[in-house]
Amino acid sequence: MTTADLSLSYEAAPAFSAPLRFFITAPLFGLIAGLVLIGAPELLESRWSAGALAITHLIAVGFMLNVMFGALFQILPVVAGAVMPNTPTISGLVHLGLATGTASLAWGLGTGSPPFLVTAVVVLGTTFAIFLGAAAYGLLRTPVAQATPRDLRLALAGFGIAGTLGILLALTLARGFALPLPLLVKLHVGWAWLGASGVLLAAASWIVVPMFQITPNYPEKLTRYWAVATCAGLALWSVAVLMELPLVELPLAAALAALSATYAITTVRLQTKSRRSVPDNTTRAFQLSMSCLVAGLACVLLAHQLDYELLPILAGVLILHGGFVSAIIGMLYKIVPFLAWLHLSQEGLKAPNMKKLQPDAPVRRHLAAHAIALAALLVAAISGSDLLGRLAGVTVVVEFALLLANMVKVLGAYRTARAA
Amino acid sequence: MTQIVDGRGLEPPQPFELVMEALADLPAGGNLTVLLDRMPYPLFRILDRDGYRHNSRIRDDGVVEIEIAAP
Numbered sequence: 001m002t003t004a005d006l007s008l009s010y011e012a013a014p015a016f017s018a019p020l021r022f023f024i025t026a027p028l029f030g031l032i033a034g035l036v037l038i039g040a041p042e043l044l045e046s047r048w049s050a051g052a053l054a055i056t057h058l059i060a061v062g063f064m065l066n067v068m069f070g071a072l073f074q075i076l077p078v079v080a081g082a083v084m085p086n087t088p089t090i091s092g093l094v095h096l097g098l099a100t101g102t103a104s105l106a107w108g109l110g111t112g113s114p115p116f117l118v119t120a121v122v123v124l125g126t127t128f129a130i131f132l133g134a135a136a137y138g139l140l141r142t143p144v145a146q147a148t149p150r151d152l153r154l155a156l157a158g159f160g161i162a163g164t165l166g167i168l169l170a171l172t173l174a175r176g177f178a179l180p181l182p183l184l185v186k187l188h189v190g191w192a193w194l195g196a197s198g199v200l201l202a203a204a205s206w207i208v209v210p211m212f213q214i215t216p217n218y219p220e221k222l223t224r225y226w227a228v229a230t231c232a233g234l235a236l237w238s239v240a241v242l243m244e245l246p247l248v249e250l251p252l253a254a255a256l257a258a259l260s261a262t263y264a265i266t267t268v269r270l271q272t273k274s275r276r277s278v279p280d281n282t283t284r285a286f287q288l289s290m291s292c293l294v295a296g297l298a299c300v301l302l303a304h305q306l307d308y309e310l311l312p313i314l315a316g317v318l319i320l321h322g323g324f325v326s327a328i329i330g331m332l333y334k335i336v337p338f339l340a341w342l343h344l345s346q347e348g349l350k351a352p353n354m355k356k357l358q359p360d361a362p363v364r365r366h367l368a369a370h371a372i373a374l375a376a377l378l379v380a381a382i383s384g385s386d387l388l389g390r391l392a393g394v395t396v397v398v399e400f401a402l403l404l405a406n407m408v409k410v411l412g413a414y415r416t417a418r419a420a
Numbered sequence: 421m422t423q424i425v426d427g428r429g430l431e432p433p434q435p436f437e438l439v440m441e442a443l444a445d446l447p448a449g450g451n452l453t454v455l456l457d458r459m460p461y462p463l464f465r466i467l468d469r470d471g472y473r474h475n476s477r478i479r480d481d482g483v484v485e486i487e488i489a490a491p
Contacts, residue, residue: 077462078462081461210457211457214431217482338433341433345440346466
């Protein structure tokens with residue numbers, strides 16, 4: 001492959017504002033999730049409660065998806081050479097759609113209001129279609145020479161499947177469609193956690209972990225086959241779920257858990273070989289994330305065998321808050337100052353040192369708050385105490401407020417450097 | 421004479437900074453070879469903007485090698 005081939009796919013790089021608006025909006029949804037928990041601490045008692053569904057989607061769609069879609073506006077051009085068409089308009093529409101659609105979804109799930117659920121279906125469905133269409137357009141025009149661009153395509157397909165299942169679920173709740181709800185929920189969670197978020201996290205990790213944490217590259221066999229095997233396994237598992245074949249479903253679920261654990265353990269092992277003498281904040285966030293993912297997977301497998309309502313709740317807290325949120329904030333603290341630096345440099349301006357754009361001390365404080373919030377959520381879920389549930393809500397509000405403050409500080413440093 | 425910048429194993433943005441420093445010192449018509457761990461798409465945009473000719477390839481050992489010629 002030559003640069004001449006690649007340069008055919010270049011268009012103007014997206015502005016810093018394209019991803020940053022998502023990164024600044026995302027913590028607001030985490031903050032709202034914390035406030036909901038303060039007001040209704042009993043929602044940690046059952047994953048089927050209206051409040052639990054609302055808070056889960058505030059984190060999964062409001063926080064995680066906002067950051068993931070926002071990051072993809074920059075990751076696609078920076079690591080894959082793929083630029084979405086008309087990025088300013090597309091990113092604006094997707095940002096608006098995600099924000100309003102998530103608010104409507106959370107309110108609809110929390111109150112059981114059909115009009116809000118239908119509005120969420122229309123807005124989020126349209127937003128997904130716009131984003132996935134634009135991302136596919138960019139990716140299909142770039143060569144698949146490395147693992148990350150190929151796995152990003154698989155992740156986008158996973159988002160499409162998870163989103164479609166989510167729309168069916170919301171319509172089942174809002175309009176009383178005669179669809180098997182528990183079965184659809186299982187498929188939706190499987191594709192949203194693993195087929196979409198898990199594959200995207202791994203695809204980003206293939207690049208971000210060696211690049212920013214100065215580790216050796218992931219083993220080639222892992223980057224070549226992991227995402228393909230995971231998506232194929234998920235497809236087989238889905239068939240087993242749809243045909244209600246528990247004897248086939250369980251071994252497939254165990255195989256998928258083993259694949260996920262392989263990714264997590266490999267990541268931690270690579271980090272032990274980092275050239276850094278002292279682990280940085282991102283490395284620590286990833287270590288927490290990978291540990292929580294493995295523990296959460298164990299809860300998922302146990303929940304298959306034991307009818308114990310606490311297990312799915314612990315799995316949800318460990319995988320969503322401990323696993324994905326930890327990895328996402330770890331990546332944000334590398335990606336955001338790097339993008340600020342890159343945009344300043346590309347504009348021909350003198351860019352400050354990365355440490356000046358994103359100092360370590362506030363990041364350390366935020367990561368400590370995040371770890372405390374995770375522990376508080378687990379203790380509150382296990383104890384069933386309303387008081388501890390409210391305290392956990394307070395810790396969640398604090399951690400997302402600190403993240404928001406840190407994102408705004410990078411924006412401030414960027415603007416100061418531009419104005420200088 | 422071709423200069424070589426080896427940016428492998430360095431955390432971003434250090435490789436980028438090394439290349440930009442080398443480009444600043446590159447005489448008209450001079451050549452620069454850059455060795456990196458991955459394709460530097462943002463660098464390509466700057467090279468295109470500033471009129472540098474460049475060719476890249478992924479070697480069998482996975483190293484990305486970029487040949488840059490000053491305008």
